[in-house]
Amino acid sequence: MSNTRLPRCAARTRNGMLVLAPLALLVALGLALSACGVSATTAQPGTTAASTQSISLTPIPSATAGVALTVAPVRGAVTISLDKTHYRAGELALVTVTNGLAQNISTTDHKSGCSIVALEQQVNGSWQPVEPCRLQTPTLMVELAKASVTEVKIGIPNTPATYRVTLSYTGGNGETGGPSGIVHSAEFTMS
Numbered sequence: 001m002s003n004t005r006l007p008r009c010a011a012r013t014r015n016g017m018l019v020l021a022p023l024a025l026l027v028a029l030g031l032a033l034s035a036c037g038v039s040a041t042t043a044q045p046g047t048t049a050a051s052t053q054s055i056s057l058t059p060i061p062s063a064t065a066g067v068a069l070t071v072a073p074v075r076g077a078v079t080i081s082l083d084k085t086h087y088r089a090g091e092l093a094l095v096t097v098t099n100g101l102a103q104n105i106s107t108t109d110h111k112s113g114c115s116i117v118a119l120e121q122q123v124n125g126s127w128q129p130v131e132p133c134r135l136q137t138p139t140l141m142v143e144l145a146k147a148s149v150t151e152v153k154i155g156i157p158n159t160p161a162t163y164r165v166t167l168s169y170t171g172g173n174g175e176t177g178g179p180s181g182i183v184h185s186a187e188f189t190m191s
Contacts, residue, residue, distance in 0.1 A: 073100035073147050080117070080165055080185040087190045089158040093119075095165050095185065097150045103178055104146050105169040110139040112165075113154040122162040122187070130157055144169070160191045 073079075078101060083094040095117050099105050112119035114133035121130045131154065144150055154165070165185040171178020 073098040073149060075100050077101070078105060078167070078169060078181065078183050080167055080183050082165065082185050082188060085186065085188050087156040087188065089156065089160075089190060091156045092153045093156055093165070093188075095152045095154060097144065097152065097167055099144045099146060099148045099150075101171070101179065102146055103171055105144050105171055105178070105180075106141050107144065107167060107169045108139050109133070109142055110135070110137075115152045115154055116142050116144075116150070116167065117152055117154065118166045118168075119154055119157075120164050120166055121157070121159065122164075127164065127166075130159075130163075131155060156190050160189075162187050162189055164188070 077098075079098045081096045081098075083096075087093060095115075097117065107116045109116055110133040111117055112129070112131040112133070114135050118129050119131050120127040122128075156163070164187050166182060168180075168182045170180040
């Protein structure tokens with residue numbers, strides 16, 4: 001062992017290699033979160049669900065040529081919308097989840113593409129989940145703030161079929177309770 005002074009955040013392993021544990025943890029956490037593809041835009045503190053119409057959002061291309069769609073929370077509802085009604089194999093779908101409720105809601109990650117939404121395929125009249133998360137990490141609770149818009153990107157499988165996107169949520173912070181539910185996007189196709 002040498003007498004080299006280490007920064008406070010550093011430690012030495014038994015074989016003398018330098019380990020920057022806190023830095024490595026932050027980098028790993030950042031990579032894990034960016035891999036999920038989740039980003040959120042929320043109303044400013046102090047605004048109400050009724051005032052969310054003024055949220056500035058990036059327009060999302062719609063399935064109608066030349067028409068842009070701007071998504072804002074629907075007062076009193078949790079909704080899911082998609083950027084298209086038809087996708088090609090391997091395309092990414094932009095899923096927009098809006099929480100128009102007057103309180104925060106919670107959901108979990110580790111659904112399709114390791115995101116907060118589940119992609120489902122219609123098979124013989126029933127809906128089956130597809131593209132499950134295969135990360136061997138703990139499932140985390142994800143809070144969606146009241147009057148928020150959250151965008152999630154998920155991959156579309158190579159199987160021509162009818163699909164939909166589903167979000168299951170609970171109200172409150174997990175301790176106080178509140179409304180819970182399951183919402184679905186409009187059905188869409190892949191060919």
